[in-house]
Amino acid sequence: MSSSTTDTGKRIVVLGAGYAGLAAAKGAGRHRTVTLVAPEERLLHRIRQHETAAGRGREWPAIGELARGRRIRHRRARAVALDPAGHEIVLDDGTTLGYDTLVYALGSRTAWHDVPGxxxxxxxxxxxxxxxxxxxxxxxxxxxxxxxxxxxxxxxxxxxxxxxxxxxxxxxxxxxxxxxxxxxxxxxxxxxxxxxxxxxxxxxxxxxxxxxxxxxxxxxxxxxxxxxxxSMEPHPLAAEAGLAVDDRGRALVDDHLRSVSHPDVHVVGDAAAVTVPGVGTLRMGCATALPQGQYVGKLLDGRTAAPFSFRYxxxxxxxxxxxxxxxxxxxxxxxxxxxxxxxxxxxxxxxxxxxxxxxxx
CATH class of the missing domain: 3.50.50.100 (FAD/NAD(P)-binding domain)
Known part of the structure; x- marks a missing residue:
């Protein structure tokens, strides 16, 4: 049996261990077995990076520590390719990982905007x-x-x-x-x-x-x-894999945070273009990523079936x-x-x- 197979036989994989990915893995991992794919050993804690730069930060918790008490296997690897048609992820160690349900939470990275140098x-x-x-x-x-x-x-x-x-x-x-x-x-x-x-x-x-x-x-x-x-830009893997994206490269999702082109892929955090009625399209950031991850975790664990909602x-x-x-x-x-x-x-x-x-x- 695969390490990411749940009691119902469904393989759940979460890509990314930022705020959205960790929250989704922890929520789903209450009663399901989840494989969390991320190269980091510890939480990056992006909203405190300014402290780290100034020499005031401390060592943030290990992902294994944060996953304690949940049915989560941390696979320390980086996803380099995604095949949504074949339900497979190619990792940087040359292996492939299959899934039935994928939570894509690779977030964002610095945008250089083609500025020379x-x-x-x-x-x-x-x-x-x-x-x-x-x-x-x-x-x-x-x-x-x-x-x-x-x-x-x-x-x-x-x-x-x-x-x-x-x-x-x-x-x-x-x-x-x-x-x-x-x-x-x-x-x-x-x-x-x-x-x-x-x-x-x-x-x-x-x-x-x-x-x-x-x-x-x-x-x-x-x-x-x-x-x-x-500024930041979304990780390009979603667009490269053929998921429907907006003009910024953020994956388009429905009101349950499922890719509109590949509904077996949930997209959360900075990688997702989430539009909420009465609010608009959510901006990138921890304030929106964490509740999205928490929501998908509950959804996969069967603790909610309602559409995602959010207010600033x-x-x-x-x-x-x-x-x-x-x-x-x-x-x-x-x-x-x-x-x-x-x-x-x-x-x-x-x-x-x-x-x-x-x-x-």
């Missing part, structure tokens, strides 16, 4: 440990540039500036830094950046990354080390270790005027991050 000279946020090592080993890195004015870029810039006060940190954005937040939220973000000495470059689209910095539409910006947090409530930011922002939003993710800042915002963000890890334990 970006992949060669910038460090993506998912390699935060590499950034930490470089900063520890190289005193010559006195000027740091963070490309990206969204949540990830803001968290990285503030964390790095606070952890390395002797270094000049710059944040570079194609538009406005924190432009998606309410006026009160943006104003607070700017105050914190100013307090921490972060130089802000707005309306500066990066046209090239060099070993010495950036070339932008607003002029050159010197940097000894560049960290890229501009808040957005939150870490702004170093002493400050934070909690931005209240409408159910469709549009901004409300209310924000919590300072210690209250920091504690609210810390509570949410702790709850995410607790949901996976």
């Amino acid at each position: 970006a992949a060669e000279h910038a460090h993506p946020v998912e390699r935060a440990a590499e950034v930490r090592r470089l900063l520890r080993e190289n005193d010559r890195f006195g000027t740091l540039a963070v490309v990206g004015g969204g949540a990830t870029g803001i968290e990285l810039a503030t964390e790095l500036a606070e952890a390395h006060p002797g270094r000049q940190v710059r944040i570079v954005a194609a538009g406005q830094v924190g432009g998606s937040y309410s006026p009160k939220g943006r104003a607070h973000i700017r105050r914190v950046l100013d307090r921490l000495g972060v130089t802000v470059h707005e309306n500066a689209t990066v046209t090239e990354v060099t070993p010495d910095g950036l070339r932008t539409t607003a002029g050159p910006i010197d940097a000894d080390l560049t960290v890229w947090a501009a 409530a808040v957005q939150c930011l870490s702004l170093g270790r002493r400050d934070g922002l909690l931005q209240l939003v409408h159910p469709d993710d549009s901004m409300k005027p209310t924000v919590l800042t300072g210690t209250a915002g920091r504690l609210a963000k810390a509570g949410i991050v702790t709850a995410v890890l607790g949901a996976l334990k």
